[in-house]
Amino acid sequence: MNNQELENWHDYEVESRREIVALLRQIGEKHQLIRMLVKGEADVCVTSILEVDPDTNTMVLDRSIDRSQNDRIVAAGEVRCETSLDKIRILFTADELRPTQFEGRDALRADIPATLIRLQRREYYRMETPVSNPVRAIIPLPPELAISTGASSAVFPLHDISCGGIAILDNKLQLDTTIGADFPNCRIELPEIGPVTVTLQVRNSLDITLLNNKSNRRLGLRFIDISRGGMAGVQRYITKLERERNARLAGLA
Structure with missing residues (x-):
């Protein structure tokens, strides 16, 4: 996924905060794996959503088992994420990534994205x-x-x-x-x-x-x-x- 693709698919952008929170929660509840592209396809981390907290406008993501990759994720600050939900492809950006604790273990916290791409139709x-x-x-x-x-x-x-x-x-x-x-x-x-x-x-x-x-x-x-x-x-x-x-x-x- 790159900027060209995102431009191609901007018509499928979801901007409703309530809908974004609901989609992210479903992805987490269904334990859908998420591909986190740290530096494109050359540096990919597989993660999942552990929690979505609209009160703090943040979500918690599982961290990589590779410590150096976690350092790269935090250093990047912003990474592209892609996953699927009921065979619908979901694309979003995770911003302001920082280390956090969740249920007694290390994790990553990011801001809830302001928009995401939901490719729900066959048009794409x-x-x-x-x-x-x-x-x-x-x-x-x-x-x-x-x-x-x-x-x-x-x-x-x-x-x-x-x-x-x-x-x-x-x-x-x-x-x-x-x-x-x-x-x-x-x-x-x-x-x-x-x-x-x-x-x-x-x-x-x-x-x-x-x-x-x-x-x-x-x-x-x-x-x-x-x-x-x-x-x-x-x-x-x-x-x-x-x-x-x-x-x-x-x-x-």
Whole structure:
């Protein structure tokens, strides 16, 4: 989990203090393990919530069995945490970590997070689209590009698709990367399903250097005002991709 992911998922942010406290308590009561990323994936501690105390605005976390790792956690002051609750992924940040005692043993105390991410829907579940049968997104170009290229729109291959949006590859760096920019009247051609017309909104952008040193850009785009029929088409296509992937995995098993 990184800042890019958190930006992608800000729409699933929970800000209600009562709801945050309730979720954290359920995680603790169900003894759900929590991955605490001290320095990303290179330094991970598995912990659990021992207590949530809204009166002091703090929660108590189990400490690492590695003393030096505990020192690093306290020194970091703020760490990313991820866990799940009833198959729903939960992401939050633990701030102001400090040593404490809980029921006679060493533990860690942190402030209750002001917000957390709850990925409760399938929208965040992304399926990569096949390279062998690429999905095309036809997106109108801005007027200045349309004049210079003589084309009113351009074709972009999809990198992945979810029920919330798509990621495309913009290898010619043609599109606006401003967060919140809208591209109306886009057409996504789903193989064996048909075209879906929708407004796409920029949520994130990532410049990539390929192995051949060529540059590429991946744009994360959210569906805006997608029709019920369009969403049904997207869901059918994702189901189709899942079946094909499962068939491949079964063949390899």
